[in-house]
Amino acid sequence: MVFNNILILVTYASLILMIVGNDRRIKLASLSIVYLLTFIIIIQVWPVALASVKLISGWMGVILIGASQISHFEDKADPSLASKAIFQLLITALVWIVITAEAAAFNEWIPIPYTNLYLGLVIIAGGLINASVNQLLFDVIIGVLTLLAGFDIIYSSLEGSALVTGIFAIMIIFISLLSNYFSASQGEIAE
Numbered sequence: 001m002v003f004n005n006i007l008i009l010v011t012y013a014s015l016i017l018m019i020v021g022n023d024r025r026i027k028l029a030s031l032s033i034v035y036l037l038t039f040i041i042i043i044q045v046w047p048v049a050l051a052s053v054k055l056i057s058g059w060m061g062v063i064l065i066g067a068s069q070i071s072h073f074e075d076k077a078d079p080s081l082a083s084k085a086i087f088q089l090l091i092t093a094l095v096w097i098v099i100t101a102e103a104a105a106f107n108e109w110i111p112i113p114y115t116n117l118y119l120g121l122v123i124i125a126g127g128l129i130n131a132s133v134n135q136l137l138f139d140v141i142i143g144v145l146t147l148l149a150g151f152d153i154i155y156s157s158l159e160g161s162a163l164v165t166g167i168f169a170i171m172i173i174f175i176s177l178l179s180n181y182f183s184a185s186q187g188e189i190a191e
Contacts (some may be wrong), residue, residue: 004115011037011119012096015126018142019092019133020085027142028066034123035059038149041116042156050165054152057169061145061176068180069138088133095125112157120157123150141179145172 010033018030035058043051103118110117124147131143152168 007037007040007115007119008122011122015123015146016089016092018146019088019126019130022081022085024069024138025066027139028062028069031142031145032059032062034146034149035062037119038123038153041119041153044113045116045157046160050160050162051156053165053169054156057172058145058149061172064173064176065138065141065179068183084133088129091133092126092129095129096122099125110154110158112154116153116157120150120153123147123153126150137179137182141175144175148172148175 014030014033018027021027035055038058039051039055042054099121103121106121107114107117127143127147127150130146131140134140
């Protein structure tokens with residue numbers, strides 16, 4: 001019980017840093033923490049070897065994205081960041097309140113441990129908010145990878161397939177490589 005509460009609090013903290021933060025290094029560190037949390041949750045229902053594939057592929061994706069963003073780590077201060085951060089924080093809190101209220105009903109439809117379902121839904125919502133509110137490709141890719149990590153928690157609690165794990169790992173790395181390609185081809189500049 002205490003361990004699950006710690007997982008929930010760390011998930012909230014890392015997602016808030018990812019959604020509200022404006023430093024790309026903090027967002028990448030938050031995504032790394034989300035993948036570590038995904039590993040900790042999945043290891044409770046899967047063997048260590050399969051769960052570690054998820055952790056390694058996620059961290060490889062973070063490294064690939066981080067390598068393409070080295071020249072963009074110095075973000076400039078924007079006067080509208082405070083209002084944007086407040087809006088994102090409020091919308092995130094609202095969505096998480098709805099998830100908290102409805103998670104028990106979802107648990108009747110999806111028969112997995114409650115903590116796995118709850119954290120999966122919270123991470124999906126955080127990724128969806130991050131991908132939909134931001135305009136930079138970097139933030140959208142971080143949001144998509146976060147959304148996929150949340151989906152992975154729920155799906156892995158339902159199905160334990162080595163083939164799906166491999167395909168999912170390739171998909172994470174492929175999305176990260178596409179992010180690098182599109183960042184380079186568009187010449188995205190953090191403004």
